[in-house]
Amino acid sequence: MTKRKNKISVAERRAFILNAFREQPARNFTLNQLAAASGGNNGEGIRDTSMILGELLENRIVERSRRRFRLTRDNLPRHQARAVMASTGSMCLEIEGFKNTVFVHPRNMHTALDGDIVEAVVSNPRRKGQEGEIIRVIRRADKQYVGTTEIRSDNIMTVRTDPRKIPVDICLQRKRWPDLAENMRVLVRVASWDDERTLPEGELMEVLGEADSNEAEIHSIMAEFELPFRFSEEAERAAAEIAGGISGDEAASRRDMRGIPTFTIDPEEAKDFDDALSLRRTTEGHWEVGVHIADVSHYVQPDSLLDREARIRGTSVYLVDRTVPMLPERLSNELCSLRPDEDKLCFSALFTLDDAGRLIDEWFGRTVIRSQRRFTYSEAQQVIETGEGDMSAEILTLNRLAGILREERIRNGALLFERREARFELDADGHPSGISFKESKEANHLIEEFMLLANRRVAAFCAKTKSGRNRTMVYRIHDKPDPERLDKFRSFVARFGLRFRAETGKAVTREMNGIFHKVKGMPEENAVSLLAIRSMAKAAYSTDNIGHYGLGFRYYTHFTSPIRRYPDIMVHRLLAGYLEGARSAAQAPLEEECKHASERETVAAEAERASVKYKIAEYMRDRTDEVFEGHVSGLAEWGMFVELEDSIVEGAVHFRDFGDDDYYWFDDRTYEIRARLSGDTYTLGDRVRVRVKNADLRRRILDFSLVPDYPTDYDNRT
Numbered sequence: 001m002t003k004r005k006n007k008i009s010v011a012e013r014r015a016f017i018l019n020a021f022r023e024q025p026a027r028n029f030t031l032n033q034l035a036a037a038s039g040g041n042n043g044e045g046i047r048d049t050s051m052i053l054g055e056l057l058e059n060r061i062v063e064r065s066r067r068r069f070r071l072t073r074d075n076l077p078r079h080q081a082r083a084v085m086a087s088t089g090s091m092c093l094e095i096e097g098f099k100n101t102v103f104v105h106p107r108n109m110h111t112a113l114d115g116d117i118v119e120a121v122v123s124n125p126r127r128k129g130q131e132g133e134i135i136r137v138i139r140r141a142d143k144q145y146v147g148t149t150e151i152r153s154d155n156i157m158t159v160r161t162d163p164r165k166i167p168v169d170i171c172l173q174r175k176r177w178p179d180l181a182e183n184m185r186v187l188v189r190v191a192s193w194d195d196e197r198t199l200p201e202g203e204l205m206e207v208l209g210e211a212d213s214n215e216a217e218i219h220s221i222m223a224e225f226e227l228p229f230r231f232s233e234e235a236e237r238a239a240a241e242i243a244g245g246i247s248g249d250e251a252a253s254r255r256d257m258r259g260i261p262t263f264t265i266d267p268e269e270a271k272d273f274d275d276a277l278s279l280r281r282t283t284e285g286h287w288e289v290g291v292h293i294a295d296v297s298h299y300v301q302p303d304s305l306l307d308r309e310a311r312i313r314g315t316s317v318y319l320v321d322r323t324v325p326m327l328p329e330r331l332s333n334e335l336c337s338l339r340p341d342e343d344k345l346c347f348s349a350l351f352t353l354d355d356a357g358r359l360i361d362e363w364f365g366r367t368v369i370r371s372q373r374r375f376t377y378s379e380a381q382q383v384i385e386t387g388e389g390d391m392s393a394e395i396l397t398l399n400r401l402a403g404i405l406r407e408e409r410i411r412n413g414a415l416l417f418e419r420r421e422a423r424f425e426l427d428a429d430g431h432p433s434g435i436s437f438k439e440s441k442e443a444n445h446l447i448e449e450f451m452l453l454a455n456r457r458v459a460a461f462c463a464k465t466k467s468g469r470n471r472t473m474v475y476r477i478h479d480k481p482d483p484e485r486l487d488k489f490r491s492f493v494a495r496f497g498l499r500f501r502a503e504t505g506k507a508v509t510r511e512m513n514g515i516f517h518k519v520k521g522m523p524e525e526n527a528v529s530l531l532a533i534r535s536m537a538k539a540a541y542s543t544d545n546i547g548h549y550g551l552g553f554r555y556y557t558h559f560t561s562p563i564r565r566y567p568d569i570m571v572h573r574l575l576a577g578y579l580e581g582a583r584s585a586a587q588a589p590l591e592e593e594c595k596h597a598s599e600r601e602t603v604a605a606e607a608e609r610a611s612v613k614y615k616i617a618e619y620m621r622d623r624t625d626e627v628f629e630g631h632v633s634g635l636a637e638w639g640m641f642v643e644l645e646d647s648i649v650e651g652a653v654h655f656r657d658f659g660d661d662d663y664y665w666f667d668d669r670t671y672e673i674r675a676r677l678s679g680d681t682y683t684l685g686d687r688v689r690v691r692v693k694n695a696d697l698r699r700r701i702l703d704f705s706l707v708p709d710y711p712t713d714y715d716n717r718t
Contacts, residue, residue: 008039014052021062021071025122028068073133076121080138085114087164093120093132102132106167110134111193111200113166115141140190145170146220148211148698149184159188159202162699165224166190170202177204185209185216187223212697214430217614218319225607227317227324231309238305239330246343251368257290257348258370261394264338265375265447273338274563276346276371277450279394286360287353287401291454292346292369294336296327296562297572306331307569311593314600316564319611321430325564332563340371347572349454349559357404362457364575380443399442402449409452413506413552416513417533422648424615432619435647451560452551458571459557462578463545471584474570474594476556478548479537481508489535492671492684496524509552524685526643527633531684541567541594541601543587567597613700616649620702621695627707632686637666640673640682642690642704651702653690659706 008016016038020029035041035049053069056062063072081093084101091109092101102122104112108131112118117139120132145166147159157180158169170188172180180186185208193200208223209216222229231239262278278290300306310326317324325332338344346369352361373390375383383389384399410416418440425434455476462473486508490500498515502508512532519525536550541558548556559575562568570593574585628649634641639654655664663676673682682688690704 010048010052013038013045013048014055017049017052017056018061021075025071025076028065028070030068034069073121073135078135079120079122079132081118081120081132083109083112083114083116083118083134085165085167089163089167091134093118093122093134095120095122098122098130100130102130104132104134108133109167109196110136111196112137113141113143113190113193115143117141142189144187144189144205144223144226146185146187146208146223149180149182149186151182157182158199159186162224169199171199172202172204180204180207183211185211185213185220214321214618217697218321218430218611221319221607221610221614222324225603225610227603227607228313231328235305235309236328236330239328242299242330242335244335246345246368250345251343253366254345255348255365255367257292257346257367258343260290260369261391262290262292262369262371263373263375263391263394264340264371265377265380265443268376268378272332272336272563273371273374274336275447275451275560276338276369277394277398277447278369279398282352287355287397289351289353289398289401289450290367290369291349291351291450291560292338292367293348293454293560293568293572294338294563295345295347295366295572296331296336297347297569297576298345298366299331299335300327300569302573310566310569311596314566314597315604317604317607319608320424320432320615321426321611326566327563336563338369338371340374343368343370347559347575349458351453351457353401357401357408359457362461364458364461364579366576375443377441377443380446381441384442384446395446398450399446402446403442405449405453406445409449409552410513413509415509415536415550415552416516417529417550418516422612424619432615435619435649452553455559456551456553456556458559458575459553459555462557462571462574463555469584471578472543472587472590473545473574474557474567474590475542475545476539476548476558476567477542477544477546478539478550479546480504480549481535481537485535488671489531492531493528495683496528496685498528506552524631527631527685530633540598542598543591543594565597566600567594570597610700612648614697617695617697617700617702620649620651620692621697624692624695627689627691629687629689632682632684632688635666635671635673635682635684639664642688644690649702651690651692651704653704653706657693657703657705659708 017034020034020037031046031049031053032041034053035045038049039045053062057064060072061075062069079095081095081102084092084094086092089106091104091112093104094101102120112134116137118137119135121135122130122132145161147161147170150158150160152158155174157172157174159172160169170190172188174180186204187206187208188202188204190200191203208219219229257278260278260280262276264273264276266273274294276292278292280288282288300310306327313326316326338346346367348365348367348369350363351359354360380395383392383395387396421438423436423438424432425436427433459473459475462471464470483503486503493500493515496519498518500511500515502511515528519528539548539550545555547554557571558565558568559571560568562572570590577585628644630642630644632640633643633650639652641650642653643650658664662678664673665676666673671683675681689707691707692702693705694703
């Protein structure tokens with residue numbers, strides 16, 4: 001607003017004041033501010049402005065709060081927005097044209113739920129953004145909620161849900177579901193809710209089972225992350241109708257690789273084998289390495305029922321006790337699984353390497369193969385370690401070549417993250433009886449290196465024509481690390497006497513790999529690896545190629561797992577087209593597919609973590625009050641996380657459970673928790689002892705308390 005110095009009429013002043021409110025509808029004005037901006041805040045200006053505000057108040061155009069004036073809600077601009085529920089119980093609004101999200105206090109949420117499209121007004125400037133109020137719900141999100149039943153009366157049953165997902169219980173009419181018992185885990189949707197003073201009316205979608213039972217809780221996780229429980233009858237029928245044999249014409253149209261030594265290496269529990277390796281000497285004395293990938297795109301045609309189903313799912317999801325597959329079992333475990341002694345259709349990448357591991361030539365195309373042997377990782381590792389066993393010559397040669405490729409990759413700037421992966425030992429009822437760790441050995445690296453080789457060479461081939469023109473491609477990208485996060489990592493590792501001076505380029509990965517090597521086997525290893533991972537960007541799918549920083553590749557894609565990842569099917573189709581001379585594919589629709597695939601990958605990772613957390617809570621439920629040694633694995637405003645030694649079990653220790661009367665606070669500058677009286681500090685990697693306080697299966701969390709003065713001769717009998 002511009003101040004007016006000349007004398008103006010009351011009408012002109014009223015116009016300036018109204019314009020001020022309309023230009024800044026979210027602002028609260030004082031009487032003096034409005035008088036000064038509309039012609040002057042002398043005595044006359046104050047009197048005229050006060051009179052005008054009185055009229056506006058009487059006509060309910062403005063309202064007053066603590067000597068400040070603002071437009072009433074009815075006079076504020078209306079906005080259509082998407083409501084997003086925060087874990088704190090508050091809500092944010094995503095409004096087109098607004099740079100930042102708008103905060104909504106719980107008292108102003110009306111009956112809006114996460115994902116709803118709402119009408120809202122924006123008012124009350126806050127220090128970090130603006131505050132909104134929801135007027136009405138325009139369209140409900142198609143969401144379902146998991147909860148536990150509670151009988152309230154003869155007529156009413158409520159479903160207690162996760163308050164982070166929906167802030168109120170949901171009401172069910174018992175007469176509609178008379179057989180529904182108390183303490184059952186159920187899936188419900190909100191059928192109607194118009195008055196925030198009442199509970200929303202719900203509709204029962206599915207009974208998941210008795211609360212705290214393994215089946216019910218795993219189904220609850222699947223429902224929470226909107227993972228499908230099963231394939232539709234139509235999808236199963238479509239898969240069953242696919243012919244299983246390989247016709248003579250089909251085999252003749254492909255490169256025949258059936259006479260070449262070929263095998264698979266997979267985890268012991270694997271049921272689908274979507275990649276195989278072959279090896280033979282060429283007439284020139286080089287090695288021809290075949291990377292053979294199940295030709296899923298032969299069976300799953302674009303925009304078919306099975307293709308649409310796979311696209312929606314995006315990826316297979318690996319929960320602790322089950323897999324939620326992307327494709328029906330008829331495809332994943334039968335037609336497309338490269339089982340031994342069966343002819344199979346593949347999309348293959350053949351690489352000619354010399355004895356020094358240098359790439360001499362490459363070929364991509366459709367093949368028919370026949371695997372002679374299915375190895376588990378432990379069986380292949382035994383061949384590598386002893387030099388004896390089935391196909392030992394092929395495995396030993398491939399292992400030697402893989403070692404050369406790995407060394408070259410490290411020299412070129414690849415990061416060597418090696419976070420331990422846990423395996424739960426489950427009894428017949430799915431309850432965890434123990435936790436062990438999967439060890440990554442040479443057999444794992446052998447498979448990894450040749451899959452990486454295939455992925456990067458397919459990406460490079462598809463990226464450009466022979467004349468050098470760019471072609472649209474689906475890439476797996478990974479951006480450079482954030483400089484601020486690298487600074488935090490630098491400060492953190494300095495605590496352990498480790499120098500990290502690099503800031504950009506290959507020097508970062510070289511020094512980081514050196515640090516990983518130094519801390520291997522040390523108490524701080526896990527904390528250092530965790531913070532290094534957090535300093536990195538997140539990998540994603542995109543048609544905009546920025547390279548893969550973590551692997552050190554200029555071109556990289558996902559080609560090798562089409563049974564469990566939809567982007568791999570997309571890549572197979574692009575490769576097939578470009579091999580046949582097709583023009584570059586349209587970028588926009590593929591970019592949308594990439595975005596969806598990245599989102600589904602995130603959902604899958606979150607669901608997998610949730611299932612692990614549930615199993616951890618279940619595993620520790622019977623260990624309440626036992627004492628364990630661990631190390632600090634995370635810091636927060638309220639306390640810290642502690643991971644128990646030699647396990648993936650992690651729990652929270654709130655400041656109130658630190659075991660003394662000191663005052664603790666989190667210093668985010670030094671990344672430490674400090675005690676005001678004693679001066680004690682805690683940071684990532686510190687060794688501590690904790691007692692198991694509580695294991696909450698429903699919320700999938702563990703609470704620990706510190707044992708600060710536990711005897712030094714403590715014997716961990718657990």
